[in-house]
Amino acid sequence: MARIILDTLSKQYPNGVLAVDALDLTIADGEFFALLGPSGCGKTTLLRTVAGLENATGGRLLSDDRDVTHLPPGKRDIAMVFQDYALFPHMDVADNIAYPLRIRGEHRTQRRAKALETGTGLGLENLMDRRPGQLSGGQQQRVALARAMACQPSVFLFDEPLSNLDARLRLEARTFLKKLQKDLGVTTIFVTHDQAEALAMADRMAVMELGKIRQVGTPAEVFHRPANTFVANFIGSAPMNLLAGETADDGLRIGGFTVPFPHDSPRLPPGTPVTLGARPEYVDVVGTSTPGAMAGTVTIVEYLGATALVSVQIGDERVPDGADPVLGLTVQAMVAEGTEPQIGARIGVTHQPNRSLLYAADTGDLVSGTGSGTGSGTGSGIPGSTAATVSTTP
Amino acid sequence: MPRTAVATDAAGLGRARAGGFVAPALVLVGLFLVFPALWTIYLGLTDYRLTGLAAAAPKMVGLQNFRDALADRFFLNSLWLTLIYVAGSAIIGQTVLGFALAWMMQKVRPSVRGVVETVVLLAWLLPGSVVSFLWWAMLNRRDGTLNALLDTPGYNWLIQHPMLSIIVFNTWRGTAFSMMLFSAALQAVPPSQLESARMAGANGAQQFRDVVFPHIRGHVLTNTLLISLWTFNDFSPYLLTAGGPNHKSEILPAFIYNRAIGTGELGYGAAISLIMLVINLIIALLYLTLLRTRKVKT
Ligand SMILES: Nc1ncnc2c1ncn2[C@@H]1O[C@H](COP(=O)(O)OP(=O)(O)OP(=O)(O)O)[C@@H](O)[C@H]1O
Numbered sequence: 238m239a240r241i242i243l244d245t246l247s248k249q250y251p252n253g254v255l256a257v258d259a260l261d262l263t264i265a266d267g268e269f270f271a272l273l274g275p276s277g278c279g280k281t282t283l284l285r286t287v288a289g290l291e292n293a294t295g296g297r298l299l300s301d302d303r304d305v306t307h308l309p310p311g312k313r314d315i316a317m318v319f320q321d322y323a324l325f326p327h328m329d330v331a332d333n334i335a336y337p338l339r340i341r342g343e344h345r346t347q348r349r350a351k352a353l354e355t356g357t358g359l360g361l362e363n364l365m366d367r368r369p370g371q372l373s374g375g376q377q378q379r380v381a382l383a384r385a386m387a388c389q390p391s392v393f394l395f396d397e398p399l400s401n402l403d404a405r406l407r408l409e410a411r412t413f414l415k416k417l418q419k420d421l422g423v424t425t426i427f428v429t430h431d432q433a434e435a436l437a438m439a440d441r442m443a444v445m446e447l448g449k450i451r452q453v454g455t456p457a458e459v460f461h462r463p464a465n466t467f468v469a470n471f472i473g474s475a476p477m478n479l480l481a482g483e484t485a486d487d488g489l490r491i492g493g494f495t496v497p498f499p500h501d502s503p504r505l506p507p508g509t510p511v512t513l514g515a516r517p518e519y520v521d522v523v524g525t526s527t528p529g530a531m532a533g534t535v536t537i538v539e540y541l542g543a544t545a546l547v548s549v550q551i552g553d554e555r556v557p558d559g560a561d562p563v564l565g566l567t568v569q570a571m572v573a574e575g576t577e578p579q580i581g582a583r584i585g586v587t588h589q590p591n592r593s594l595l596y597a598a599d600t601g602d603l604v605s606g607t608g609s610g611t612g613s614g615t616g617s618g619i620p621g622s623t624a625a626t627v628s629t630t631p
Numbered sequence: 632m633p634r635t636a637v638a639t640d641a642a643g644l645g646r647a648r649a650g651g652f653v654a655p656a657l658v659l660v661g662l663f664l665v666f667p668a669l670w671t672i673y674l675g676l677t678d679y680r681l682t683g684l685a686a687a688a689p690k691m692v693g694l695q696n697f698r699d700a701l702a703d704r705f706f707l708n709s710l711w712l713t714l715i716y717v718a719g720s721a722i723i724g725q726t727v728l729g730f731a732l733a734w735m736m737q738k739v740r741p742s743v744r745g746v747v748e749t750v751v752l753l754a755w756l757l758p759g760s761v762v763s764f765l766w767w768a769m770l771n772r773r774d775g776t777l778n779a780l781l782d783t784p785g786y787n788w789l790i791q792h793p794m795l796s797i798i799v800f801n802t803w804r805g806t807a808f809s810m811m812l813f814s815a816a817l818q819a820v821p822p823s824q825l826e827s828a829r830m831a832g833a834n835g836a837q838q839f840r841d842v843v844f845p846h847i848r849g850h851v852l853t854n855t856l857l858i859s860l861w862t863f864n865d866f867s868p869y870l871l872t873a874g875g876p877n878h879k880s881e882i883l884p885a886f887i888y889n890r891a892i893g894t895g896e897l898g899y900g901a902a903i904s905l906i907m908l909v910i911n912l913i914i915a916l917l918y919l920t921l922l923r924t925r926k927v928k929t
């Protein structure tokens with residue numbers, strides 16, 4: 238098993254795209270680490286650079302204390318599971334699983350025995366003679382896993398391994414994969430663009446944007462204390478409300494209303510432009526005249542099953558038909574099913590100061606706030622503790 | 632009004648009228664393909680000659696022509712040369728060189744690739760007679776390009792190395808086809824499978840054996856079938872060496888021409904043609920069987 242260290246690692250493609258931009262990151266031994274980010278942010282490139290399929294154009298990559306930056310992929314003691322599984326169609330399951338052993342020159346009977354052993358652990362014992370074309374998607378995925386496991390590497394790399402599975406199977410595979418990783422204790426880097434997957438499976442995760450890491454932390458830290466508005470907007474089943482306003486002596490001025498500061502906000506001179514971040518889950522629907530509430534008109538109600546997502550246009554009047562809503566002045570609130578207001582109703586919304594955050598308007602970085610809800614084990618109110626782990630390499 | 636034919640086809644023509652439409656094509660095919668083929672079979676059984684008595688009144692000689700052929704050392708020599716020609720220029724030359732080019736072209740810049748492919752394709756598109764003349768100019772004894780390049784004035788390549796000359800000539804001419812076919816095939820190899828093999832530590836040869844070759848095996852077979860048939864029946868080397876010197880490059884098409892037209896033994900030439908046709912069929916059947924067993928396996 239191994240600890241992976243990225244030291245100002247960069248990858249620039251020949252066409253000039255800087256897909257991985259001087260990243261510093263340490264992935265602990267045995268950790269399940271998720272790389273999350275929007276499409277094109279460089280997740281796959283980073284994974285392939287760690288694998289050795291792409292040459293780093295700058296920086297170093299260490300596996301434990303071994304510099305592997307310029308080693309070929311086969312010499313890094315790393316196994317990778319591809320998004321399309323990349324099984325060899327002309328070999329049966331046993332030969333596929335044992336392929337790395339064959340390259341190592343192990344004897345055929347020994348290979349078959351090891352393949353059977355690994356396959357049995359993954360429930361493949363009855364499929365050893367089949368070709369990949371005769372397997373279901375979930376079975377193919379397990380064969381790909383078995384092939385990665387067969388040579389007992391010290392690091393696993395997964396590039397969106399669940400994206401080819403249907404929704405139901407994906408949930409099963411998620412649990413299965415996490416348990417398997419814990420049992421094997423192999424350091425694992427997992428790429429996904431599905432934040433639910435990252436939150437559910439990872440010990441720690443990194444959120445990337447344009448080749449840079451915007452935040453590193455446990456899923457709870459990233460969920461409750463997004464280090465900047467990009468992460469805040471990206472994480473969460475419904476995006477966080479990000480409301481532009483400015484500070485005053487008695488609270489935040491937002492859209493003509495005065496709302497309380499989030500807890501633990503630093504003293505800022507009045508008139509400082511800021512952004513208030515409040516998750517829809519932590520926004521309450523109240524009467525229009527409640528102190529600290531923003532009043533507005535309900536424009537959209539989305540039913541999500543047990544809850545409903547209510548969009549409220551803040552202000553005295555509804556926007557005229559066809560006009561774009563003023564950016565940042567729509568607030569979304571998550572309410573229990575059955576309690577949602579009617580479209581067009583005038584209501585007030587309040588944020589929960591203990592669960593909302595304050596961001597600097599210009600940089601988008603977290604200024605303060607306690608994301609800690611009830612016992613979620615997060616940053617425990619030390620401001621800046623999350624931000625300190627963020628890569629700030631230029 | 633009663634209809635004479637019930638239309639069962641999509642166009643509603645009926646069998647009779649539809650037959651009317653294809654009749655001209657059928658007549659042409661019969662006239663220029665079926666009739667000459669049958670005529671060749673007939674000729675192969677006679678002692679028909681271009682000139683002389685047997686030209687006026689050919690006699691049926693049964694299988695005598697075929698018996699003669701099997702005892703004719705020039706025919707056996709020609710068969711052997713054809714084998715060398717096919718193996719050398721089609722299988723080794725065009726297939727191997729074509730594959731090597733396609734393999735290398737994968738990694739070069741698209742601009743370089745475009746230029747190389749165009750040049751190679753041009754060699755393939757030029758008519759055989761033009762290419763033959765180009766190579767004749769290349770290998771010519773007096774002021775030939777090759778002699779100028781190698782500084783060997785007066786060396787007669789076509790006389791000294793006739794087989795090598797026509798093998799190189801045909802390789803040069805036909806490589807483009809294999810290259811294009813293999814290029815397309817290589818592009819269909821999933822990159823993630825190659826990368827999987829690389830992750831397992833496979834070297835270039837192992838990647839080829841375990842990933843690339845299984846994917847292109849069908850293409851290799853088809854390509855080999857096509858170019859061996861084309862090469863087997865190729866007449867254009869005659870334009871370079873005319874089968875000489877002293878039968879040293881007399882591959883089967885040249886042999887047939889020399890006997891049928893050169894010495895006028897039309898019946899004998901027809902018999903050899905038939906033998907060639909049978910060999911063609913055997914090659915084709917062999918490949919098709921191979922292709923089929925491969926399909927059954929996967
Ligand atoms: N072979 C390549 N040559 C040039 N640019 C590339 C290449 N592969 C990727 N890129 C560019 O690098 C950037 C990062 O791509 P990458 O595939 O790593 O994104 P990703 O985060 O994996 O996205 P997705 O979630 O869509 O898979 C993109 O801008 C992409 O266009």
Ligand SMILES: [Mg+2]
Pocket residue numbers: 280281282
């Ligand atoms: Mg990707």
